[in-house]
Amino acid sequence: MPCALGIDFGEKRIGIALSDREGRVVVSLPTLLRSDDRTAVEAIAEIARREGVELIVVGEPRNLDGSSGPAAERAVGFGRKLTRATGLPLRMIDEALTSREAENRLRQVGVDPRKHPERVDALAAQMLLEEALGLVE
Numbered sequence: 001m002p003c004a005l006g007i008d009f010g011e012k013r014i015g016i017a018l019s020d021r022e023g024r025v026v027v028s029l030p031t032l033l034r035s036d037d038r039t040a041v042e043a044i045a046e047i048a049r050r051e052g053v054e055l056i057v058v059g060e061p062r063n064l065d066g067s068s069g070p071a072a073e074r075a076v077g078f079g080r081k082l083t084r085a086t087g088l089p090l091r092m093i094d095e096a097l098t099s100r101e102a103e104n105r106l107r108q109v110g111v112d113p114r115k116h117p118e119r120v121d122a123l124a125a126q127m128l129l130e131e132a133l134g135l136v137e
Helices: 037-051 070-086 098-108 117-132
Strands: 004-009 013-019 026-033 055-060 090-094
Touching (some): 004 117, 013 117, 026 117, 070 090
16 A cells, blocks of 8 residues: 545645555644645645655545536546646545534534534545545445
8 A cells, every 4th residue: 555645625625634654544634724726736745745645535525426516526626736746646536425424523522623624624534545545444
């Protein structure tokens, strides 16, 4: 398993998660506030270089029926920009309901997701990367 970077792309914030070199453990990184794509791509590309990332995984928010909408198209476009900037392979993964599951998990440990939306994004990135690496059943 390669070292991978998981991205939960959003209009305001981007959740980021990183796997270890063996692809067995995933940790969330600080959430990135998104002002524009260029700045966000540069920041994520720097993380990828610094950490020796070999694969980028971006969550694709598909509709419940599996179809793509505008949000999925924006995520795919952002993933392509990351690939061009880093030269790394890109894997898109369906992230349907990861943010909702992240909110539920945070509530279970006493964190109000409305007061800490950055934690929702970070946990969603961690969850989608764990799924992409086959670390969850």
